[in-house]
Amino acid sequence: MDLDLRKLRYFVAVAEHRHFGRAAEQLYITQPVLSRQIKAMEEELDCTLLVRTTRSVELTAAGKQLHTEAQGILAAVAAAVQRVHDADLGTRRLVVAFSPGLHVSEAIRAFALRHPDVETDVVPARWWEQDAPLRDGRAQVGYLRRPFDDAGLRTVPIGLDPxxxxxxxxxxxxxxxxxxxxxxxxxxxxxxxxxxxxxxxxxxxxxxxxxxxxxxxxxxxxxxxxxxxxxxxVTDAPGLETCLVVPADRREKLLRDFLEIATATLRRS
Missing domain, CATH: 3.40.190.10 (Periplasmic binding protein-like II)
Structure with missing residues (x-):
């Protein structure tokens, strides 16, 4: 089946609000329309996504999995649209993913001083799939904390997070x-x-x-x-390594410059 992005956005709204009325208000559609779209999606997927009662909406196991998948899918689509617009306008952009608790703003400021013509942006990396933004194209570089799947990635160790x-x-x-x-x-x-x-x-x-x-x-x-x-x-608990990470096949000068600047900045800080 083809996954309908509109229905996927509708489902995410219901999953996050756990309420059809509030989700419908956010989406600027009526509640009956939203209910029909979610029902149609369940029929297309041939599984139940939500359990509805008079007081609440709960996600089934399939619904929880779809919610997790949908967040990455919709973010990747938005990033692809942004790249298309950037190509049309001739905009150069660097997006940095970061693990919870890690701060990359100082490195980005230092990079911007050398490359004022490059637009910079950040995207949070969820702690159970920190490498995902690098693999689905939402980010070109990550400031991540191990453990993560480093297959196909090039890492530059920065330090330890106790x-x-x-x-x-x-x-x-x-x-x-x-x-x-x-x-x-x-x-x-x-x-x-x-x-x-x-x-x-x-x-x-x-x-x-x-x-x-x-x-x-x-x-x-x-x-x-x-x-x-x-x-x-916890004095005898091993620290977690922090790293700058880029896809192994990406060798653009812009990325090399960011890695050089960020390595020096983050190690110093």
Whole structure:
């Protein structure tokens, strides 16, 4: 079957709002029209995507998978349209993907000083598929944190991101200045990569609510700082390598210049 992008956008709106009325308002269509389009999509895919009740809309397993896939598909289509417009206007553009918690703005500013004629943009890389923007064309270069699939990619190591234990401020261990992995024995650990459809904000909300302790990169903990959470160094937990990453077959001078500038800037910072 051919995947209808319009129906896909409709489905994403319902999946994100979990409400047909609010999704219809966002899309500027009526609720009955939206319901018919989603029903048609389920018939075309031959599977149930949503479970509707009088009070809520929940995603089935197939719906959750489609929501994950759809976000990448729609972002890749938008990036392709942008590249077409850039080609028409003769615009040079460099897009940088970045993992949660990592900051590439200083490197981009330094690059812009050398290449003021190049438009720069950024795209977030979801932590369970950090390499995706490089593979689907949304970005030409990434500032990523391992682990990720580096097949077909060229990496430039930048440094290490220490891991810290993120726990509720009321937790008995919260008053310590540092921890070891032995201190965490017997604690319920909330493995962040498990719930792929949830955001980092949701995961930190679970930690704050007492559902477990998270072992997270320090840069992520700092970026999502909140008063009801503390993060403590775990002295014997290995750090995670941070890297600049480009597709192995991309050798343009613009990319080489960015890698040179960003390597120096990020290592210094």
């Amino acid at each position: 891991r810290v234990a993120c726990l509720p401020a009321a937790h008995p261990l919260a008053g310590r200045t540092e921890l070891t992995t032995a201190d965490l024995d017997g604690e319920r650990m909330l493995d962040l990569p498990i719930r792929r459809t949830a955001s980092l904000e949701e995961k930190f909300e679970l930690i704050a609510a007492g559902h477990g302790i998270g072992l997270v990169p320090l840069s992520v903990a700092r970026s999502y700082s909140r008063p009801d959470l503390v993060h403590l160094p």
